[in-house]
Amino acid sequence: MALITLRQLLDHAAEYSYGVPAFNINNMEQGLAIMRAAASVDAPVIIQASRGARSYAGDIMLRNMIQALAEMFPDTPLCMHQDHGNDEATCLSAIRHGFTSVMMDGSLEADMKTPASYDYNLTITERVSRMAHWVGASVEGELGVLGSLETGEAAKEDGSGAEGKLEMDALLTDPDQAVDFVQKTKVDALAIACGTSHGAYKFSRKPTGDILAMDQIEAIHAKLPNTHLVMHGSSSVPQELQDIINEFGGDMPQTYGVPVAEIERGIRSGVRKVNIDTDCRMAMTGQFRKMATQSPSQFDPRKFLIPATDAMEALCKDRLERFGTAGNGAKLKAIPLDDMAKRYADGSLDPATS
Numbered sequence: 001m002a003l004i005t006l007r008q009l010l011d012h013a014a015e016y017s018y019g020v021p022a023f024n025i026n027n028m029e030q031g032l033a034i035m036r037a038a039a040s041v042d043a044p045v046i047i048q049a050s051r052g053a054r055s056y057a058g059d060i061m062l063r064n065m066i067q068a069l070a071e072m073f074p075d076t077p078l079c080m081h082q083d084h085g086n087d088e089a090t091c092l093s094a095i096r097h098g099f100t101s102v103m104m105d106g107s108l109e110a111d112m113k114t115p116a117s118y119d120y121n122l123t124i125t126e127r128v129s130r131m132a133h134w135v136g137a138s139v140e141g142e143l144g145v146l147g148s149l150e151t152g153e154a155a156k157e158d159g160s161g162a163e164g165k166l167e168m169d170a171l172l173t174d175p176d177q178a179v180d181f182v183q184k185t186k187v188d189a190l191a192i193a194c195g196t197s198h199g200a201y202k203f204s205r206k207p208t209g210d211i212l213a214m215d216q217i218e219a220i221h222a223k224l225p226n227t228h229l230v231m232h233g234s235s236s237v238p239q240e241l242q243d244i245i246n247e248f249g250g251d252m253p254q255t256y257g258v259p260v261a262e263i264e265r266g267i268r269s270g271v272r273k274v275n276i277d278t279d280c281r282m283a284m285t286g287q288f289r290k291m292a293t294q295s296p297s298q299f300d301p302r303k304f305l306i307p308a309t310d311a312m313e314a315l316c317k318d319r320l321e322r323f324g325t326a327g328n329g330a331k332l333k334a335i336p337l338d339d340m341a342k343r344y345a346d347g348s349l350d351p352a353t354s
């Protein structure tokens, strides 16, 4: 099947009240794990590549891997998305390499460290949205800065994220401002800040409403019932994965992620895209460590990668089932980008903000 756009996929998810996980890709094994999981439960899926992934694998490799995955799994609707685009060039070059969707993250300036002004975010996101829509690609914007409500800081693990301490109001998306933002930028999906952050160290305890502000999502959804909301930093950092890593020589201090039940609650309140990278990394790393510890004489990388890929596949499958994505693949037939472009041009895909 031809790749599907984020907009088409999330419109379908909204119509049938499910959420779609967006898993990060850096290599072939992650791509296979995601697609095997999706195919096994007839789910559509979003694969996303960060700027880091694009420089790790290279655009040509990524583009060909995605084409190969689409060919290998012809019945699985697949959206290819740029994760955290930092400027126009990143977003447009992604589209040129076959991505059907981009995130323009204007919550931070292009250095991905400095919190941006509202005007900066509006201007750059509107510009990317206008250009992407000309060619039918979808756009996710972000309003509010990802970071911990416990510490006021963003995680530094992935080398991006706001620097310094942030005020509470910067870490929580304002519902009224969200309405203005969606209306002016015409984004297809809106990433919101609600106390989640990237990486494994999100919360120092099982999160309660004061540090994981699910009610903020509900307030945004009440004002923007027709806008697809996106939760970043949505790994659950499962205890069993922490335990496997630590049992086999790892050294991860006790930490807590976003409980899957809270994501399910978000899905009932307009969350349609759920970003998960850390859990996949942990699932694979646990198996690498186990193999290295239990079979120290082993030196065939495939012996490490097979159980690692299986563990990631199991994790992806679980999220596709829990989020209600499973069972929806066969219902979707990809709308070509040219047709999407026409729909943007005639205004029929304008965001409904009331």
Ligand code: G3H
Binding pocket: 024, 050, 051, 052, 053, 083, 084, 157, 158, 159, 198, 199, 277, 278
């Ligand atoms: O945005 C966060 C994702 O986990 C990607 O991380 O930039 O290390 O590839 P990365």
Ligand code: 13P
Binding pocket: 083, 084, 197, 198, 199, 200, 231, 232, 233, 234, 235, 236, 275, 276, 277, 278, 279
């Ligand atoms: P996690 O680090 O919680 O997996 O979040 C990933 C993410 O938000 C990618 O954009």
Ligand code: ZN
Binding pocket: 084, 198, 232, 233, 275
């Ligand atoms: Zn993110």
